[in-house]
Structure formats: structure tokens, C-alpha cells
Amino acid sequence: MIITVSREFGSGGREVGKRLADELSMNYIDREIITTIANENNMHEDVVEETLSKGVIPQIPVHFGRTFYQYQPIPSLSSQLSARQHTLIRELAQKGDCIIVGRAADVVLEDYDPFRIFVYADLSSKLERCRRLGPEEEALSDHELERKMKRVDSERARYYALYGSTPWGDKSNYDLCINTSQYEIKDIIEEIADYIRRWYIVRK
């Protein structure tokens, strides 16, 4: 039983993942992937996260001749880290039931046939949730926070586009899309968990 959670920034997707993991007694996987990659490469975790979220740096020609030119196929740092991230995700999934938030895990783990969730919400709910739960956003105005949301979501979309064949957030990629506007996630997590349990039993 593997669950992947994709989510819009501020919609509470991480909370959905964590609470589902509690509710279903499953391993919750998120930050530890970054920690492992950071340790392996002797990098700061924030740099790993930043490098991954910016996507693969395009390869550029490194030498031009008069009549020919040559591409040097050195994988960029971000595609190296990305490949490592995929291997780690697959290793963790092999170990047993788990919930993975973000990281295009629904595509990476496609052949495990995971239950794929997308979490989203309307703008005002996302702003309100960020204000309440994200102390780092305190200094931002609503307008700045909205811009940050858009930036993070488009980074996620870009990362996803490197591996998926359909766009990030396109509902056809997911088994259930949950709009978390106007309620507290803790109040409805049991019902989401029941749906997933049932899905695993009844699907053909």
C-alpha cells in the first residue's frame, strides 16, 4: 500500500500526508530523502532542496569549431540529485507501505500502482493556512505570499514535467483530488483514510 500526495503550496498537502500516515499506520516519507542526499554529497539540505526544485539545468554546447560543434554530456547537478532522489524513493517504497509527499513520486512509483492524491484549495484558504501555520511567511504581505505560492507551484509543475507525460495538477494523474478549503484537515482525515482503505480492497 503506497500513497503519493501532490499538493498546491498552502493547501495542507503535507498535513494530509502526515495525518494519513498516522491514521493508516504507514511510514511517512518527506524530508529524510533530502537529508540522505545532503549527507551523501556533503551539501546543506537547503541547497539540495533548492537545486532539486529549480529543475534540470539544460545542457549547453561547451565547444564550438568552425564547421562543427560538440555537446559534452555532463549531467547537471540537479539531474544527478534528481536521479538519486528517484532511486531513494524506489528503495523506500520497496521496504514497505509508505506515504510520500511531492517529488513526482506518483510518476517515479508508477509501476507500484500507488493511490495518488492531489490536494488543493482556493486562494483565500491557502493564504489563511499559510498565515496560521507558516511562521516564515509572517513578514510577507498577502501579495508577496501569493507570488511565492505561484512560484513554488510552478517549480513543482516544472519538476513534474521532466518525468510525467501529463501536466502536474491535471486530475487525470490522480485517484482523488481533495479541495481542503473551508475545513480543518484533522476533522476529515478519517473519511479520506476510509476511502483509500476501501479503494485498495475493491479495485480490480
Place this chain on the structure above:
Amino acid sequence: MIITVSREFGSGGREVGKRLADELSMNYIDREIITTIANENNMHEDVVEETLSKGVIPQIPVHFGRTFYQYQPIPSLSSQLSARQHTLIRELAQKGDCIIVGRAADVVLEDYDPFRIFVYADLSSKLERCRRLGPEEEALSDHELERKMKRVDSERARYYALYGSTPWGDKSNYDLCINTSQYEIKDIIEEIADYIRRWYIVRK
């Protein structure tokens, strides 16, 4: 408690609506709107359905002068029927709890704050469901059936676009988007009903 169900052709949205109505002991509204309009206008039900699904015929200028022209504001038949459909939907919603399938009811009943579902599925599941449940599709090849699906869905999208501000099927319009691929709706309807019951209790 009002529930609207939008759906892709072949995804089983109507079945979701009917079964939810049973499960939640709510009034199920679908064909009776067409029947009422047909009776009122002395038209065949199929013609009403067809006229509505083709959308509003655009108004065209009926008279040109040398230096000015004039639009004659005669509502087309489809926009007249559509307006009547909206009034009927609102009247039915006022009578009490109900589930309405299709007809842009989520937009028409926006101020009732309904629980808005979108039902979808992957192509092979939709083909399989049509083959199993739709005897009228028996004579069609897979290719023809797929074309019919696309046509019906684009008619729905066009009708929706006349009233909604965001596209039909855009997940932001809905509270829950349910992918019905790979299972029988009857096997999971209780879990969907539980989610909705809970949503009505906990939302702010």
C-alpha cells in the same frame, strides 16, 4: 444539503448521483427537468435535451443600415430553455435536500454553497463502462465511442462555459474529484457519502 455531480461521459457520474441519493436519502434530480420543460413547451424530450446540449445560438445582427446597424435581442430557443432549466433547478433546490447531475448546477446553485463533485475516469475504464451499461453504444466501434465521448464532453464544456467563470472539469470548481477507474461505484459509495456528511459538519 445540496450535492451537484459533474462528470465525464462514461465515468459513471449518473450512477454516483443515484447511489448517493439512496445512501443519503436525498431527492435525485436529473431527467425530470427535461420532462417538465418538454411538457411546458409541447416538445419531445430528446429535442429539449439536444437543444440544451448544443448551447446558446449566438445572436446575430438582423438589420444593417448604411451608417448604423441594429441587434435584435430575441433570445434563441436554447437560451430560453436554458433559462427555464435554471429556474427549475433553483425551485427544486429550494424544496429541500437534493442531488443534481450535470446542467451546470454547481454554478446555477452557487449561492446555496453545494457540495460539488466531479467524476472522471481513464479512457479504457470509460469505454468498458459504456460497453457494459450503455446498450445504445453497442453498435459503435471503440473509435466511434471515443469520438462520441469527446463530443458529449465538449458539449458539456461549452454549456458550462456560458455560465461558469472557469472551465468545466477544472478541479478548482469542485470540492472532490473522484477517479472511478478500476472499481465498481457501488463498492465505494458509502465512503464517498461519509466524506460528504462529514464535510457538511466540519466546514467553516
